[in-house]
Each structure stands twice: as C-alpha cells, then as structure tokens.
Amino acid sequence: MAEIAFVNVTKRYGNTVAVDGASFTVADNEFFCLFGPPLCGKTTILRLILGLETPDSGEILIDDRPVTHVGPAERNIAMVFQNLALFPHMTAEQNIRFPLVERRVPEARIRERLAHAAAKLHIGHILHKHPAQLSGGERQRVAIARALVRDPIAFLMDDPISALDARLREEARVELKRLQREAGRTLIYVTHDQEEAMSVADRMAILDHGRIRQIGAPVALYDRPNSAYVAQLLGSPPINLLPPGLLPGARADAVQVGIRPEDVEVRPGAGARVTGVEPLGGYTVLTIEAQGASLRAMLRGQPAYAPGQSIAIGAAPERMHFFGPEGERLAS
Numbered sequence: 461m462a463e464i465a466f467v468n469v470t471k472r473y474g475n476t477v478a479v480d481g482a483s484f485t486v487a488d489n490e491f492f493c494l495f496g497p498p499l500c501g502k503t504t505i506l507r508l509i510l511g512l513e514t515p516d517s518g519e520i521l522i523d524d525r526p527v528t529h530v531g532p533a534e535r536n537i538a539m540v541f542q543n544l545a546l547f548p549h550m551t552a553e554q555n556i557r558f559p560l561v562e563r564r565v566p567e568a569r570i571r572e573r574l575a576h577a578a579a580k581l582h583i584g585h586i587l588h589k590h591p592a593q594l595s596g597g598e599r600q601r602v603a604i605a606r607a608l609v610r611d612p613i614a615f616l617m618d619d620p621i622s623a624l625d626a627r628l629r630e631e632a633r634v635e636l637k638r639l640q641r642e643a644g645r646t647l648i649y650v651t652h653d654q655e656e657a658m659s660v661a662d663r664m665a666i667l668d669h670g671r672i673r674q675i676g677a678p679v680a681l682y683d684r685p686n687s688a689y690v691a692q693l694l695g696s697p698p699i700n701l702l703p704p705g706l707l708p709g710a711r712a713d714a715v716q717v718g719i720r721p722e723d724v725e726v727r728p729g730a731g732a733r734v735t736g737v738e739p740l741g742g743y744t745v746l747t748i749e750a751q752g753a754s755l756r757a758m759l760r761g762q763p764a765y766a767p768g769q770s771i772a773i774g775a776a777p778e779r780m781h782f783f784g785p786e787g788e789r790l791a792s
C-alpha cells in the first residue's frame with residue numbers, strides 16, 4: 461500500500477514560494493491529478509514526493525511514516541517524465557531493462573520482471589524496436605513498463621502525454637486509466653489539460669501559485685467550484701462569469717454570476733444578440749452579446765440561429781454559481 465500525505469508543506473526557491481502550505485492525502489491506489497496553470501507548483505510537488513527536494517516547512521508522510529528527510533532511493537517511487545525520456549539508441553527492451561541493470565539486479569530477476577511488465581502492458585511484440593519506430597502510445601507504454609519493472613510503491617507522471625496530438629492523447633488517457641487500475645498502484649499525475657484531468661482522475665487538486673484551492677472528484681469540482689478561480693479552470697468552452705444584473709433571477713448580492721455554456725437558455729426574443737455561431741455537429745456554440753458583456757451558450761444539435769439575430773437569454777437559478785468580492789463561492 462502507498463498512501464501519500466502532505467501536511468502543511470511549503471517550498472521556496474529564493475523569493476518564490478513554489479508550494480505554499482499544501483496539505484492533501486492521496487489514498488492507496490488512487491489516480492490523483494495535480495492541475496493548474498503554468499508555474500503553479502505541480503512539478504515541485506512531484507519532486508518533493510520523490511525526495512529530490514526537501515520542504516522548508518511541513519511534513520511528507522508515506523503510509524503514515526514521515527519521509528521528509530528520507531532520500532529518493534529509499535522512497536521507491538517511480539517518475540515518468542514529461543517527454544518520456546526514452547533512450548533513442550536503445551531498443552524498448554534495453555530501455556526497460558536499464559533501471560534494473562543500473563541497480564545490478566540479477567539477470568534471472570530482470571527477465572522475470574521484464575516478462576511481467578511486457579505482459580501487463582501488451583508490448584511483447586515491440587520490445588525489439590527503437591523509440592523512433594514506436595507510436596506515441598507505444599512509447600508511453602514502454603516508459604511506464606520501465607517504471608513498473610522497478611516495482612515502485614507509487615508512480616508520478618509529469619504531463620507524460622502532452623507531446624501527443626489531440627486524438628492520440630484521448631486514446632492514451634483511456635489506456636493510462638486502464639493501466640493504473642491493472643497495475644494497482646497509487647498514481648499522482650500532472651497535467652495542464654483540464655479535460656484530461658477530469659477524464660482520468662479519481663480526485664484532483666486545483667493549484668494556484670503553490671496553494672491548493674480545492675480538492676475533490678472532478679465532477680464535484682465542476683458542479684460546485686468553491687471559487688471563480690476553480691470554476692473558470694474546468695470546462696470548455698469555459699464558464700461565463702457575468703455581472704449579476706445580466707441574467708434574470710440572479711442574486712443581487714453576488715459580484716459575479718457563473719453560468720456554464722450548457723446551462724445558458726436561449727430563445728427568440730429581445731435583450732441579447734447572437735454574434736457568432738459555431739456548428740460542431742453534436743452541438744452548437746453561440747457567442748452572445750448582452751448589455752455590453754459577451755457570453756457563450758452551448759446548445760444541443762444544430763439549432764437555426766444566425767449572427768445578428770436578436771434573442772432572449774436565461775438560466776435556471778439552481779444552475780447559477782454566485783461568487784463574492786474575493787471570487788469565493790457565496791453560501792446558498
């Protein structure tokens with residue numbers, strides 16, 4: 461088992477606070493995502509878990525044991541890096557063997573672990589190939605196999621599939637989810653792609669300048685963001701953040717009202733105007749201007765709206781998110 465906990469961890473580089481009082485617990489076997497904009501501290505958190513960095517304050521626990529001052533070798537956690545970092549001049553098999561050869565593991569044991577990883581990851585047929593001869597998805601599986609042969613207690617992945625194109629990324633993340641379940645290991649996963657985070661994570665932590673803003677299941681965060689900050693990071697097209705006067709039925713004490721594009725109701729009428737129509741097949745995204753503000757609506761199918769058309773907009777009050785002066789969610 462491998463439960464990983466941060467207790468009020470802070471890490472500074474000079475004047476930069478890379479991680480700012482972060483507390484969270486990743487459960488054994490959990491697929492946990494760290495998500496947030498560039499430089500919010502994602503990689504630093506992984507390096508702290510690995511033991512490549514030491515916190516300035518706070519404590520890191522693995523299975524309730526403090527490891528804050530335990531070195532990387534004794535933590536036995538495997539990292540899969542952003543670019544997968546396969547050696548181009550080695551075959552897949554040589555790449556996978558490498559960490560074991562380096563640790564002088566006996567040959568019989570290496571063969572056993574290689575066979576086990578190759579079977580788990582379905583790569584027996586590509587072991588003789590070099591990375592350049594492999595597809596993006598195959599390279600990912602080889603990189604994971606290389607981590608798996610070490611028999612780590614947990615995997616950390618730093619944006620491992622960001623280099624793939626959109627369609628391959630979608631395949632890769634489905635695969636990754638399956639691999640994590642089959643490998644039965646804790647996985648802490650960094651991505652800057654909200655859709656990827658939402659699709660794979662059991663739970664996710666949303667970061668902002670080294671601080672954790674909210675932790676929860678993706679759908680829970682999507683439906684009940686604790687702040688405008690979290691609300692606008694999840695969902696595409698992003699949530700509309702509007703002045704309260706714009707939508708009928710919105711609370712007047714809110715500074716901003718959030719309404720997701722799929723929750724905007726549109727009908728022929730007055731008060732707003734269509735300025736853009738994006739027909740995407742299964743749904744249509746309208747860009748709308750109302751009282752000097754711009755918002756987007758996502759409608760099912762291919763409704764017949766045209767730029768310039770006058771419309772009325774609305775939303776069910778229970779679909780609105782009300783935020784106060786600091787962007788905090790107002791109690792309902």
Ligand SMILES: Nc1ncnc2c1ncn2[C@@H]1O[C@H](COP(=O)(O)OP(=O)(O)OP(=O)(O)O)[C@@H](O)[C@H]1O
Pocket residue numbers: 473476477478497498499500501502503504505652
């Ligand atoms: N070795 C270092 N020396 C100085 N500052 C650093 C170092 N590593 C990280 N930082 C700073 O710490 C902050 C967090 O960086 P980190 O790399 O953890 O962010 P990130 O969320 O992984 O970003 P990205 O999405 O761009 O990968 C940034 O302000 C960064 O400039």
Ligand SMILES: [Mg+2]
Pocket residue numbers: 502503504618
């Ligand atoms: Mg990073």
